[in-house]
Amino acid sequence: MMAFLFAFVAIVLWDCAAGKECTNNHAQSHALRYQLLTSMNETWSIMSHYDLKPKDDNHVWADLLPRKLLKEEEQHDSDMMFRKIRKLKPPQPQGFLKQVSLHDVRLHEGSIHAQAQHTNLEYLLMLDVDRLLWSFRKTAGLPTPGTPYGGWEDPKMELRGHFVGHYLSASALMWASTHNDTLKKKMSALVADLSVCQEKIGTGYLSAFPSEFFDRFEATKYVWAPYYTIHKILDGLLDQHSIAGNPQALKIVTWMVDYFYNRVHNVITKFSVSRHYQSLNEETGGMNDFLYKLYSITGDQRHLLLAHLFDKPCFLGLLAVKANDIADFHANTHIPVVVGSQVRYEVTGDPLYKEIGTFFMDLVNSSHTYATGGTSVNEFWGDPKRMADALKSTENQESCTTYNMLKVSRHLFTWTKKESYADYYERALTNGILSIQRGTEPGVMIYMLPQGRGVSKAKTSFGWGTKFDSFWCCYGTGIESFSKLGDSIYFEEEGENPTLYIIQYISSSFNWKSGQIILNQTVVPAASWDPFLRVSFTFSPTKNTGTSSTLNFRLPTWTYKDGAKGLLNNETLSLPTPGNFLSITRKWNAGDKLSLQLPITLRTEAIKDDRSKYASIQAILYGPYLLAGHTTGDWDIKGAPNASVANWITPIPATYNSRLFYFSQDSTKSTSCLTKLNQSLAMKKLPEPGTDLALHATFRVIQVKSSGKFTTLTDAIGKSVMFEPFGHAGMRVIHQGIQHPLTIVGTSSSGSSSVFVVVPGFDGRNETISLESKSHNGCFVHSGLHSGGGVKLICKTGSDAIFNQEASFIAKRGISKYNPISFMAKGINRNFLLEPLFAFRDESYSVYFNIKG
Numbered sequence: 001m002m003a004f005l006f007a008f009v010a011i012v013l014w015d016c017a018a019g020k021e022c023t024n025n026h027a028q029s030h031a032l033r034y035q036l037l038t039s040m041n042e043t044w045s046i047m048s049h050y051d052l053k054p055k056d057d058n059h060v061w062a063d064l065l066p067r068k069l070l071k072e073e074e075q076h077d078s079d080m081m082f083r084k085i086r087k088l089k090p091p092q093p094q095g096f097l098k099q100v101s102l103h104d105v106r107l108h109e110g111s112i113h114a115q116a117q118h119t120n121l122e123y124l125l126m127l128d129v130d131r132l133l134w135s136f137r138k139t140a141g142l143p144t145p146g147t148p149y150g151g152w153e154d155p156k157m158e159l160r161g162h163f164v165g166h167y168l169s170a171s172a173l174m175w176a177s178t179h180n181d182t183l184k185k186k187m188s189a190l191v192a193d194l195s196v197c198q199e200k201i202g203t204g205y206l207s208a209f210p211s212e213f214f215d216r217f218e219a220t221k222y223v224w225a226p227y228y229t230i231h232k233i234l235d236g237l238l239d240q241h242s243i244a245g246n247p248q249a250l251k252i253v254t255w256m257v258d259y260f261y262n263r264v265h266n267v268i269t270k271f272s273v274s275r276h277y278q279s280l281n282e283e284t285g286g287m288n289d290f291l292y293k294l295y296s297i298t299g300d301q302r303h304l305l306l307a308h309l310f311d312k313p314c315f316l317g318l319l320a321v322k323a324n325d326i327a328d329f330h331a332n333t334h335i336p337v338v339v340g341s342q343v344r345y346e347v348t349g350d351p352l353y354k355e356i357g358t359f360f361m362d363l364v365n366s367s368h369t370y371a372t373g374g375t376s377v378n379e380f381w382g383d384p385k386r387m388a389d390a391l392k393s394t395e396n397q398e399s400c401t402t403y404n405m406l407k408v409s410r411h412l413f414t415w416t417k418k419e420s421y422a423d424y425y426e427r428a429l430t431n432g433i434l435s436i437q438r439g440t441e442p443g444v445m446i447y448m449l450p451q452g453r454g455v456s457k458a459k460t461s462f463g464w465g466t467k468f469d470s471f472w473c474c475y476g477t478g479i480e481s482f483s484k485l486g487d488s489i490y491f492e493e494e495g496e497n498p499t500l501y502i503i504q505y506i507s508s509s510f511n512w513k514s515g516q517i518i519l520n521q522t523v524v525p526a527a528s529w530d531p532f533l534r535v536s537f538t539f540s541p542t543k544n545t546g547t548s549s550t551l552n553f554r555l556p557t558w559t560y561k562d563g564a565k566g567l568l569n570n571e572t573l574s575l576p577t578p579g580n581f582l583s584i585t586r587k588w589n590a591g592d593k594l595s596l597q598l599p600i601t602l603r604t605e606a607i608k609d610d611r612s613k614y615a616s617i618q619a620i621l622y623g624p625y626l627l628a629g630h631t632t633g634d635w636d637i638k639g640a641p642n643a644s645v646a647n648w649i650t651p652i653p654a655t656y657n658s659r660l661f662y663f664s665q666d667s668t669k670s671t672s673c674l675t676k677l678n679q680s681l682a683m684k685k686l687p688e689p690g691t692d693l694a695l696h697a698t699f700r701v702i703q704v705k706s707s708g709k710f711t712t713l714t715d716a717i718g719k720s721v722m723f724e725p726f727g728h729a730g731m732r733v734i735h736q737g738i739q740h741p742l743t744i745v746g747t748s749s750s751g752s753s754s755v756f757v758v759v760p761g762f763d764g765r766n767e768t769i770s771l772e773s774k775s776h777n778g779c780f781v782h783s784g785l786h787s788g789g790g791v792k793l794i795c796k797t798g799s800d801a802i803f804n805q806e807a808s809f810i811a812k813r814g815i816s817k818y819n820p821i822s823f824m825a826k827g828i829n830r831n832f833l834l835e836p837l838f839a840f841r842d843e844s845y846s847v848y849f850n851i852k853g
């Protein structure tokens, strides 16, 4: 019975998560793998015995092979392929932009990027080397001090070790970005201890799981992505070599690759290359990406051959023939393969792989992205231009896919210098990456970024992760993303005249060695009340001789020429139209200052769905910032036809934050505060910041007569005030007469019952206030906290101690605050507070609105 039940569950899950078959086997989501591994053994054995017999569709995908590989594929003999490849003398493409070294870029304190980087550094420093190494040592038969981590690094998880690979990359990147000594010691110890594990095994193999997993992989039996994990470890070690300059890491890498080269060689000679390709149905991460990079370092032809063998021609072939057919493929299995093909173009010059990368980006961007720049639903791609369907799920935009799409766009930008790729990079980084940390809590990140109506980052199948017991795929990519926020700001062009491209406006300094200057970029944080991007650059020449150089500043497509200004030492610059670069060549001197003032515009953008019934589903953006609305589900807005967005969206003034308060009372056990509950008020336990309850417990205090200022409510004694629930612009708290509950209504129907006078607290304490009704003298807001009955207007009679206590509140600064980028949008049933998606923690929101003309 139990077996039947589990069989049923397994089949249902399988159907839900099975994607399109690139060759023969089902692709599966990570979420499904996790569920299966944590479920009972019966399910596991069902999965193991699932019939994976290949179907005779080889000819189908063989037809789609990229032309160079097609012939090779027919050889079925790796030695022949090796000889053929050795003859190739790859042309090296010229003219690519070069990413500058992270060692030379420093983020300035105070920006959201620097804060995110700092939070991540704290997390990397919290992680313990012995705990990270635990399963590696176990596999090598070495003593295992400490305890293993949980989640996907648990010793029972087949994907264990993958996060350690990401940690190697992240720590190398973070060390380059900060030169934090403690981190350097940690990562060097990790590399040294991994080397000990590899030596102990003695074959070149190094992993946190036994090599038997690869026997299953090669036999196309069920196993959870062993090459996916090996890719992370190899890539991490390569980063330790290339970025952190650790020569030991490269030695480990080349020995590991020898081992895997032999394994793949054996599969092909014992069976066929088809068998090898068949095994690639299982996710292999960016093995090809890593191997092409390794080849560019070692020049070893075997590394190039092995890279080709991980190119997954059945998928790249579809892109090579420009088939609009990525629907139902598992997104994060395939994006890294495309990244690998991009490196293939860079390493070999084969233009086919340029076309593949370009087509893929166009396809994803035109048909499969959310307004955040992210992609995927339930880890897969849906049908093209059907993104409205994806909003029914909370499992949108798997975070690791954003990390990988950023790599795709970055390669394309370095080839083409096209502004559209830089725009994409900025959008996906700002909304897709900065949104996945929970505030400044180290080690708390998300897997999925929901895009639907009234969703929350805290409410997906995974929710927020924990520091030591999650370690999902997206944790691995998360720690890398936040370690390289200084990346892709500056790109260098090689040539006689030093040339730099500045594609992102992030406060930072850059020691530009070939330009012989230190460039300081200062960005005024964007705010809704000042709709300009204000950025300035100053320069410190590093050599007395000085040299002339060219700086190219990106004018993003989201700005306008009207109102844009550029100044170089008080001389007005002629700016090109947005979507182009402002290019200036000169000898930059110590006193030079260049400043740009670019209008940031509000705009709406329709969801990528070509059915007319979804034309009204639109996102609201402010420059690069996706503005999500605080709502648990209502998303209806009536925008006047053809009217400017500014007619129905207004900025929240800077002064509003100083008027936000919460009203609390203490009982013996806990602190409670006045909280909006639907249309009424209740006393609720003091909430955590970043939650819906924190929002509902915060009120904006509006002075009826604007004369006189106050910073605390005890300063406001004697003044008449009104209360607007935070996030509900245009609503007021009113009383409904004596002994009746307070309620919340629109301003038009509020009248004098919304006005209260602040008076000294009846409990006699200096820090409390009481709120007297303006229309009903002698009657006060009363919590009913001890006596029961709820929040009501009650009139004072005599000197009842309980009454005095229940009518006295401590008013403190609001638990919720407006982000500097905050707007109010006029809705049909209510107004919406809009804030950047990255500012949300657990609060409910909608990324899209139903904007009717």
Ligand SMILES: [Zn+2]
Binding pocket: 332, 398, 399, 400, 401, 447, 472, 473, 474
């Ligand atoms: Zn992921």
